[in-house]
Amino acid sequence: MEVMLWSAVQAVLNGILTGSLYALVGMGMALIFGVMRIVNFAHGAFMMLGMYATYVLFDRAHVSPYLGFLVAAAMLFATGYLTYEGLLRRVVERSDFMQILLTLGISLILTDGVQLIFGADYHQINIPLLDVNVRLNQHVSLNAPWLVSFGITVIVATAMFWFVMKSRLGRALRAISQNRYAASLMGIDVMRIQALSFGMGLAAVGVAGGLLLPVFYLYPGAGDQFTLKAFVMVVLGGMGSIGGAAIAGVVLGVVESLTSLYWGNEWAVVVDFLLFLAVLSLRPSGLFGSQRV
Amino acid sequence: MTRPRALIAAAGFVLCMLVPLVITQDYQLNVLFRVFLFAGLGLAWNLVGGYAGQLSLGHAAFFGIGGYGLALFHGKLGVPIWGALALGVVAAVLAALVIGQVAFRLRGPYFALSTIAFAEVLRLSAKNLTSITGGDVGYQAPALFDDSPSRWFYWSAVVLTAAAFAVTALAARSRFGFWLQAIREDEDTAMAVGINPARTKLRALLISAALTAVGGGLYASLFLFIVPDQMLAIDISNEIAIVAMLGGAGTLTGPIVGAALLETASEVFKNLFHEAHLLIYGVLIVVVVMFLPEGIVGALTTWWRRRNR
Numbered sequence: 001m002e003v004m005l006w007s008a009v010q011a012v013l014n015g016i017l018t019g020s021l022y023a024l025v026g027m028g029m030a031l032i033f034g035v036m037r038i039v040n041f042a043h044g045a046f047m048m049l050g051m052y053a054t055y056v057l058f059d060r061a062h063v064s065p066y067l068g069f070l071v072a073a074a075m076l077f078a079t080g081y082l083t084y085e086g087l088l089r090r091v092v093e094r095s096d097f098m099q100i101l102l103t104l105g106i107s108l109i110l111t112d113g114v115q116l117i118f119g120a121d122y123h124q125i126n127i128p129l130l131d132v133n134v135r136l137n138q139h140v141s142l143n144a145p146w147l148v149s150f151g152i153t154v155i156v157a158t159a160m161f162w163f164v165m166k167s168r169l170g171r172a173l174r175a176i177s178q179n180r181y182a183a184s185l186m187g188i189d190v191m192r193i194q195a196l197s198f199g200m201g202l203a204a205v206g207v208a209g210g211l212l213l214p215v216f217y218l219y220p221g222a223g224d225q226f227t228l229k230a231f232v233m234v235v236l237g238g239m240g241s242i243g244g245a246a247i248a249g250v251v252l253g254v255v256e257s258l259t260s261l262y263w264g265n266e267w268a269v270v271v272d273f274l275l276f277l278a279v280l281s282l283r284p285s286g287l288f289g290s291q292r293v
Numbered sequence: 294m295t296r297p298r299a300l301i302a303a304a305g306f307v308l309c310m311l312v313p314l315v316i317t318q319d320y321q322l323n324v325l326f327r328v329f330l331f332a333g334l335g336l337a338w339n340l341v342g343g344y345a346g347q348l349s350l351g352h353a354a355f356f357g358i359g360g361y362g363l364a365l366f367h368g369k370l371g372v373p374i375w376g377a378l379a380l381g382v383v384a385a386v387l388a389a390l391v392i393g394q395v396a397f398r399l400r401g402p403y404f405a406l407s408t409i410a411f412a413e414v415l416r417l418s419a420k421n422l423t424s425i426t427g428g429d430v431g432y433q434a435p436a437l438f439d440d441s442p443s444r445w446f447y448w449s450a451v452v453l454t455a456a457a458f459a460v461t462a463l464a465a466r467s468r469f470g471f472w473l474q475a476i477r478e479d480e481d482t483a484m485a486v487g488i489n490p491a492r493t494k495l496r497a498l499l500i501s502a503a504l505t506a507v508g509g510g511l512y513a514s515l516f517l518f519i520v521p522d523q524m525l526a527i528d529i530s531n532e533i534a535i536v537a538m539l540g541g542a543g544t545l546t547g548p549i550v551g552a553a554l555l556e557t558a559s560e561v562f563k564n565l566f567h568e569a570h571l572l573i574y575g576v577l578i579v580v581v582v583m584f585l586p587e588g589i590v591g592a593l594t595t596w597w598r599r600r601n602r
Binding site for chain 2: 109228270
């Protein structure tokens, strides 16, 4: 009985740690989809790009992924800025239909481009930190890389929250999401702010990718499952709510972890999607949001 | 469709049916099978995605149910092969009824996302329920045709395309078709003039699902062995939507043009790039969105109208 209880505690803690990385992915999506209303189907593919950037730095230059993630974030910021300026800018005023198709196309190009360059093989990196476990008691222990990434995630998430809610740029961005036209009349450079914000959203995803590298398999399709999960988090957290998406990420992590414990790993993602469909049809404003979809 | 156009369509159908007299190689017939299969699937998708403007990215659900229906009704319950195909279609229509009830309450990106979620739940369940579907190990699908199968598969794909084309042509000029287009242009206004959007969209989805399931059954039977990652893959959903969008969503001939272009191009690229042939899909999609948002047929129609003005 006691062992069962502790295994549940272990599962919840693992879920929180995994969920914190989900939260980063979800916050990036909350910025891009929730606030900017860009339906980004390439979210996971961009994350995969961040993972490969961190991997190449580690593999060729022996840079630790815990530094490499910064480079991945910077790279994805630039990628996001350029993608917005070059492509997305021309479809934001058009239908969701076109945005979905365009980002789907970008996703295929990224995934298969990476496959063309690096091949379809699975990679996994080995760092000493992976063998370190922090024991809480006889039954519960936590893996060090997850703890480190949890710490970094908390810092990045706080910074992002501050950026959107408090900074001038974030205020301008939220003004645009409320009324694009009125915002431009107030002297806001809509296109530049949107491009910067898209870059910020992808930077968050880049951080997540870099931090996931040590604890995840790397292959060109590694990001695919995260695109849908990110949408799930934004909907769960309530459209436009950065904090909501972060909480939803942690919730998702815990739900997956408990599903794995009781029903098996293979059902975890199924539960994600069922939760998603249930929330969409029963409570479209999300678990924590007030805005209607 | 006006009479001369109907005659052209009929002549085109006869010509396509005669192709196996000239082309007899299995490989070439199989490539052509793929072209017509996806033309039929694209036309079926077009009813919902093009005419009604509801971007479904989960049509793999109906495709997979058609394929697994054929295999499981025959293999598990001993239903005769063609009966199993029909039951697969019925199962897909029932699934469409459920999916439509939930998904059509949502608009825009939420609709698209919910269709993906449904298809993914089905794919993952098919992977996990190994005692029924065989999971990733796969399940055997029965052969619909014993004698010179390549030819017969080609013919059935052409018939599927013709059926989907006929349904679309009839629908496009009927009240039902105009309702769909009214909903695409503005759902609230459509409702205000007395159209029931939920029921109209659902009807389109049911027809679309039935045709898609037939395609799934054909595909499963051609491969004789099916796995969830092939029959229910997101890639199938995407390919169906892309074929229709590339040719021109909401146009009658668009999906056929799209399928001809995309499937032959992907065949060429498969041989050139092997693993990364989806790259061409990506590039094509980006080019279409940026430069040909109405698709090839849509853009040509606009150009033709402008010229003749």
